[in-house]
Amino acid sequence: MTYIAKPKFHHPGLKKNELGYTHRDYEGKISTLCAGCGHDSITASIIEACYELSIEPHRVAKISGIGCSSKTPDYFLGNSHGFNSVHGRMPSVLTGANLANRDLIYLGVSGDGDSASIGFGQFAHSIRRGVNMTYIVENNGVYGLTKGQFSATADRGSKSKKGVTNTDNAIDLVAIALQLGATFVARSFSGDKSQLVPLIAAAIGHKGASFIDVISPCIAFNNHAGSTKSFDYVREHNDAVNRLDVLVGRDPIAVDYAPGTVQVVEQHDGSKIALRKIDADYDPHDRLGAQTFLARHAAKGQIVTGLLYVDPDAEDLHEHLNTVETPLNTLEADTLCPGSAVLDKINASLR
Amino acid sequence: MKPTDIAAPDYFHKVVDCQWACPAHTPVPEYIRLIAQGRYSDAYMINWKSNVFPGILGRTCDRPCEPACRRGRVEENPVAICRLKRVAADFKDDIKQRLPRPSPRNGKRVALVGGGPASLTVARDLAPLGYHCTVFDGDPEAGGMMRSQIPKFRLPNSVIDEETGYILGLGVDFKGGHRIESMKSLLAEKYDAIFVGSGAPRGRELDIPGRKEAAANIHIGIEWLANVSFGHVDKIGKRVIVLGGGNTAMDCCRTARRLGGETVKVVVRSGFEEMKASPWEKEDALHEDIPILNYMVPVAFKHVAGKLIGVTFQKVKAEYDAKGRRNLVPSGEPDETITCDDVLVAVGQENAFPWIEQDCGIEFDKWHMPKVDPKTFASTNPKVFFGGDAAFGPKNIIWAVAHGHDAALSIHKMLSGEDITERPLPEVQISSQKMGIHEWSYDNDISNDKRFKVPHRDKVIALKDIRAEVELGYDVKLALGEAERCLNCDVQTVFSTSLCIECDACADICPMDCITFTGNGEESDLRQRLKAPSPHPDQDLYVSSDLKTGRVMVKDEDVCLHCGLCAERCPTGAWDMQKYFIEMTHAGSTCPTRSRSAA
Numbered sequence: 001m002t003y004i005a006k007p008k009f010h011h012p013g014l015k016k017n018e019l020g021y022t023h024r025d026y027e028g029k030i031s032t033l034c035a036g037c038g039h040d041s042i043t044a045s046i047i048e049a050c051y052e053l054s055i056e057p058h059r060v061a062k063i064s065g066i067g068c069s070s071k072t073p074d075y076f077l078g079n080s081h082g083f084n085s086v087h088g089r090m091p092s093v094l095t096g097a098n099l100a101n102r103d104l105i106y107l108g109v110s111g112d113g114d115s116a117s118i119g120f121g122q123f124a125h126s127i128r129r130g131v132n133m134t135y136i137v138e139n140n141g142v143y144g145l146t147k148g149q150f151s152a153t154a155d156r157g158s159k160s161k162k163g164v165t166n167t168d169n170a171i172d173l174v175a176i177a178l179q180l181g182a183t184f185v186a187r188s189f190s191g192d193k194s195q196l197v198p199l200i201a202a203a204i205g206h207k208g209a210s211f212i213d214v215i216s217p218c219i220a221f222n223n224h225a226g227s228t229k230s231f232d233y234v235r236e237h238n239d240a241v242n243r244l245d246v247l248v249g250r251d252p253i254a255v256d257y258a259p260g261t262v263q264v265v266e267q268h269d270g271s272k273i274a275l276r277k278i279d280a281d282y283d284p285h286d287r288l289g290a291q292t293f294l295a296r297h298a299a300k301g302q303i304v305t306g307l308l309y310v311d312p313d314a315e316d317l318h319e320h321l322n323t324v325e326t327p328l329n330t331l332e333a334d335t336l337c338p339g340s341a342v343l344d345k346i347n348a349s350l351r
Numbered sequence: 352m353k354p355t356d357i358a359a360p361d362y363f364h365k366v367v368d369c370q371w372a373c374p375a376h377t378p379v380p381e382y383i384r385l386i387a388q389g390r391y392s393d394a395y396m397i398n399w400k401s402n403v404f405p406g407i408l409g410r411t412c413d414r415p416c417e418p419a420c421r422r423g424r425v426e427e428n429p430v431a432i433c434r435l436k437r438v439a440a441d442f443k444d445d446i447k448q449r450l451p452r453p454s455p456r457n458g459k460r461v462a463l464v465g466g467g468p469a470s471l472t473v474a475r476d477l478a479p480l481g482y483h484c485t486v487f488d489g490d491p492e493a494g495g496m497m498r499s500q501i502p503k504f505r506l507p508n509s510v511i512d513e514e515t516g517y518i519l520g521l522g523v524d525f526k527g528g529h530r531i532e533s534m535k536s537l538l539a540e541k542y543d544a545i546f547v548g549s550g551a552p553r554g555r556e557l558d559i560p561g562r563k564e565a566a567a568n569i570h571i572g573i574e575w576l577a578n579v580s581f582g583h584v585d586k587i588g589k590r591v592i593v594l595g596g597g598n599t600a601m602d603c604c605r606t607a608r609r610l611g612g613e614t615v616k617v618v619v620r621s622g623f624e625e626m627k628a629s630p631w632e633k634e635d636a637l638h639e640d641i642p643i644l645n646y647m648v649p650v651a652f653k654h655v656a657g658k659l660i661g662v663t664f665q666k667v668k669a670e671y672d673a674k675g676r677r678n679l680v681p682s683g684e685p686d687e688t689i690t691c692d693d694v695l696v697a698v699g700q701e702n703a704f705p706w707i708e709q710d711c712g713i714e715f716d717k718w719h720m721p722k723v724d725p726k727t728f729a730s731t732n733p734k735v736f737f738g739g740d741a742a743f744g745p746k747n748i749i750w751a752v753a754h755g756h757d758a759a760l761s762i763h764k765m766l767s768g769e770d771i772t773e774r775p776l777p778e779v780q781i782s783s784q785k786m787g788i789h790e791w792s793y794d795n796d797i798s799n800d801k802r803f804k805v806p807h808r809d810k811v812i813a814l815k816d817i818r819a820e821v822e823l824g825y826d827v828k829l830a831l832g833e834a835e836r837c838l839n840c841d842v843q844t845v846f847s848t849s850l851c852i853e854c855d856a857c858a859d860i861c862p863m864d865c866i867t868f869t870g871n872g873e874e875s876d877l878r879q880r881l882k883a884p885s886p887h888p889d890q891d892l893y894v895s896s897d898l899k900t901g902r903v904m905v906k907d908e909d910v911c912l913h914c915g916l917c918a919e920r921c922p923t924g925a926w927d928m929q930k931y932f933i934e935m936t937h938a939g940s941t942c943p944t945r946s947r948s949a950a
Binding site for chain 2: 002003004005006007008009010011012013014024030031034035036037038040041043044190191193217219223231232235
């Protein structure tokens with residue numbers, strides 16, 4: 001653990017975003033995770049994405065559960081709202097917060113233990129309800145805080161640091177998210193920021209349940225030969241189906257790619273995603289196709305990354321429930337409590 | 352780009368900007384750390400070895416280190432390196448026991464002409480090796496221009512006495528009041544080597560109408576300052592004009608303020624920014640209510656009945672030609688006459704060697720300067736060496752010291768029968784500073800403090816006494832605060848390609864965005880692809896060999912804080928913080944001349 005505070009000085013030539021902030025302004029406290037932890041790279045990617053989108057920090061609520069991954073909201077967006085909830089309960093807390101105030105950007109940060117074990121049900125329901133959020137799982141396949149037992153996302157047949165082989169089947173959170181109806185599904189790797197940063201930016205722009213599974217090697221307990229979540233293994237088996245650029249505002253889309261290889265997806269907030277296809281046959285609008293593609297490649301031991309599925313016309317929970325647009329905390333008392341006459345009317349309608 | 356060869360002594364030396372910029376290459380961060388630890392005597396000795404006059408330079412150095420200081424690229428002001436040097440001198444204990452002992456004479460005799468910083472440095476280096484050094488100076492005491500030209504309110508005699516005393520105490524003969532009038536007769540005395548460190552003793556004249564007629568009240572700056580120093584002059588008229596924009600002009604005007612000058616004005620041909628005087632010296636003059644008038648060229652001294660009454664100036668403006676060169680052209684405004692009682696002319700200094708006869712084997716160039724080898728400092732007479740202002744014209748004390756070291760080395764090599772053109776490499780030590788997982792043997796927590804001001808004596812009191820030192824120096828607390836501002840640029844970030852797993856932790860944590868992992872390319876291309884802009888191409892890029900993914904690690908040394916966070920966050924120890932101590936090789940050190948690895 002680093003004991004000193006990160007120096008306040010920054011590079012004198014750092015660029016500023018539309019709000020006049022540098023990326024340093026989106027940082028939080030210094031990380032207390034192990035040196036080299038993949039989670040710190042995800043933290044850096046979230047910082048970069050928020051900086052590039054010129055997000056006002058006070059418009060973000062970052063919510064997490066328990067675990068190494070769930071500690072990370074302390075390390076980014078130091079001026080945002082945060083809630084470090086009970087183990088596995090991030091999705092419920094986030095859903096509640098979102099229902100109370102739909103004006104904030106919700107960033108759910110969780111880990112494989114938090115989301116695939118203790119909070120598996122919570123994860124499932126927040127996805128199937130279509131809560132407007134960016135749900136990031138920092139997936140290292142191991143219980144780092146308790147010294148390296150397999151987690152539910154550890155691949156069958158992979159070896160622990162001590163040499164024990166995992167005999168349980170793995171939960172593929174991306175497959176589950178697709179199956180449960182997430183409208184933005186992606187997978188990436190903490191060691192590939194050029195892919196991860198735009199994915200996070202695109203997910204934030206998506207209205208609906210966005211889910212990103214980020215493979216994040218655990219330096220202390222899961223970065224050895226025999227692991228399927230190590231830097232070396234992921235780099236060797238990474239099968240990226242596409243890479244993307246997020247275009248905010250009216251910037252023209254760069255079309256220096258070969259014709260037919262760029263697909264533009266327009267999002268609700270007006271931003272555009274330029275998808276550069278790597279696998280020509282892959283269609284990110286085909287949920288069923290994505291599921292089969294994933295299953296086929298997983299069987300070959302490949303880790304499919306990129307934007308796997310997106311529904312640009314998604315709806316979210318608020319639309320389903322027809323809730324009031326105004327955040328509850330700004331509703332006046334007479335709106336919140338319209339009086340006994342209205343209550344009588346409602347009661348009468350139910351008789 | 353090719354992988355950076357960190358074994359080349361210059362690579363990491365350049366990263367220590369202050370040390371690289373210092374003509375004597377004083378290990379600055381090392382002594383600043385010692386000051387922070389309260390080890391003032393140790394800090395002093397590092398300086399003494401390298402720059403010979405820490406107390407004097409700590410007050411008067413032109414400080415080329417400070418504009419180079421990395422801190423100045425990170426925030427507004429560099430570390431007050433110069434004034435910290437003075438702290439070492441002010442708070443040290445008695446260091447006499449640490450000085451070299453006079454050694455038995457080796458039978459070789461060296462004559463040194465002039466008792467200023469260059470000659471004294473040569474004597475300091477050679478005397479401990481057994482050379483019989485004799486220093487000749489026209490003034491009664493040693494110190495040269497340090498004693499005669501620098502006003503006492505900037506540099507008290509006690510400091511000069513102490514530091515020249517350390518050198519003369521090494522068994523050096525000092526012949527004060529003995530001006531060398533003939534090189535020929537000096538050569539006839541059969542010295543084994545002669546070093547000329549006689550400075551640039553002649554103040555440049557200003558030959559404009561009225562100069563002769565009003566001569567009684569027109570004084571040449573450096574001569575006048577010397578007369579003040581030695582007590583021959585103790586007053587001046589109430590209204591004084593100082594002509595010239597260099598440090599001598601600043602010394603003249605401030606001295607005049609203390610000798611009865613009530614309205615003292617400095618008038619300069621050029622603009623304020625282009626003046627040769629150091630910014631802090633201009634600041635000090637302005638603080639003493641001395642206006643500096645710019646873009647005015649003196650055209651005539653006005654006089655009535657042989658008495659100076661004023662100076663007439665033509666007004667000019669700066670124009671720049673296509674090549675960006677500045678020309679001063681008349682602005683068209685009417686000339687202005689400023690009334691005055693006395694004028695001090697400080698428009699430059701010149702070398703003068705009337706005492707070197709033509710048939711001494713010493714060749715001069717068309718500017719009447721001796722032909723001197725810039726590395727060995729030898730003249731065309733193999734036994735005669737030059738250094739300081741005498742070699743290449745007026746510079747400053749720290750250059751004279753650097754010249755002195757090099758000339759002493761040449762003399763020692765020549766008299767040992769070695770080839771003087773073969774120069775020894777500097778001595779380099781590099782060692783890891785790791786003490787624990789995240790503990791280093793230096794303080795890596797970066798201070799956010801702004802530069803601390805040096806306390807000054809109250810102006811009213813200072814202006815009354817020409818010998819009252821204006822700057823009081825940092826006290827221990829201020830010194831500690833200022834020392835903490837040093838970024839420890841000598842504690843280097845050392846990268847081991849084979850250990851790197853490309854986890855990005857270093858690039859993520861680096862507060863200055865110095866580190867980038869990317870595909871290799873030409874330097875100009877790589878500089879475009881770094882995480883942060885790279886506005887200083889003179890600052891090196893540290894490039895690794897190819898990593899596993901085929902990329903390379905590129906670190907822009909420019910604004911690295913040396914905070915060590917890259918090494919703290921590195922899981923494999925691919926980054927390490929290693930202290931790089933480089934010391935110039937002086938005469939008598941046993942250092943191999945062939946190239947060798949830094950580690």
